[in-house]
Amino acid sequence: MASTDQHYEQLLAPIYEWMAGGAEAALTAGAADLEGLLHSPGLCLDLGAGFGMHAIPLAQAGFEVIAIDSSAQLLARLQELAGSLPIQSVCADLLDFPEHLPAGRKPSLIVCMGDTLTHLDSLEAVDRLASLAAEHLAPGGRFLATFRDYSQPLQGDRRFIPVRSDQSRILTCFLEEQGDRICVHDILHERQGDQWTMQVNHYLQLRLAPETVRQIFVDKGFMTQIEAVPRGMLRLISDRH
Template sequence: MSTVEQHYANHLAPIYLWMTGGAESALQAGRDDLAALDLTLAPGCTVADLGAGFGMHAIPLAERGYRVTAVDRSELLLDSLEVLRGDLAIETVHADLLEFRSYLPDPVAAIFCMGDTLTHLPDFAALDTLIARVAAALLPGGAFVATFRDYTTELVGDRRFIPVRADADRILTCFLEYRPDTVLVHDILHERELGVWRTRVSHYPKLRLSGAVLADVCAANGLAAGLDSSPRGMVSLVARRR
């Protein structure tokens, strides 16, 4: 089984923009995610985007006039962000999510962790650590915003096979295999190379995290959380530092 970092470096990162429908489609989805939030921030404030990838949410945040620190473990995805951001006020940081505070010299108005990033943490102890560090890095009244997929309800039979995207030369399908605290995500990639179809398979674990559990962890760290659903079928959480 690959680690999350290995899986992205060797399997997903090279096709991630394609997987999300291309840059403009993905950025519009990010704009829609942000528009769906009941969240107002001061103009020109500083925010952090954890698991920023190629900038699906970091770029729309910067388009709104915020100064963004974008943290991700994938150099390849951050390279894409650097190309896509133009002259927007985004600083990219290649680092593990749990180390994000080292790159924020001062408390910030908001911390975003969207697009299923939280489920990539190795275990629930890491989740506790991250939320404690998020709470400490927020200004009073600052917001923590997260979206993620709830894998606590098991899919059965053929429903465990999830088509992601397909075109004439590439097909990506996920298969889910459940364990008590995690789900193993098998990414099955078929690609046409010089007229011949090749298949590559890699899998990695994701946390089976629920909205209620995340809200409880936030509350234990002084963050008052509200739960909703996001436009793309994920759980959405906005938590304010008391």
């Protein structure tokens, strides 16, 4: 079984922008995800930044962004799309973010969007991330994340999820429950001339119950709420006193 990083490099990273509907559609959706949730611009960390779906709208809104991701391929695309915007790309594990903060500065915002929280390898890692956020956020700062609710896994045919398709590419996802994890199988069909090829890979995601995640952040001193948002996601908003 591939690790999350291997899965992205081998299968998802080359098609991730396509999965999101193309750069323009993705950046529009990213800006919509953040609408009404931003305080005054300052230093922002984007954990699991990918190709910049949220980092770029944040920079356009006036934030100085440090974009952290484990995929050099996705970060290279981010820099292409960002142009001269104030975004620093860092290829690293998101739990190592304190090492990449400017000396003497604390971010006013940390975002961890998409399904990045479920890519952590344990509930203890989620707890560690919450501790680091509490330690390094500026007073009055905000931690913002989205994640999928796997506490009640899909059953039967609903485990098969059509992600996107066009005339030359079809991506389907199949979810399989494995204890405290969900095994995510990505099935990619691509047309090459008059032939179709198939590539299959899988990796594990955490099953994160929303109340468990909320309580982790509350225990670190955050004022926290979780709400449902579009694209089948939950949104966590945690404010540091």
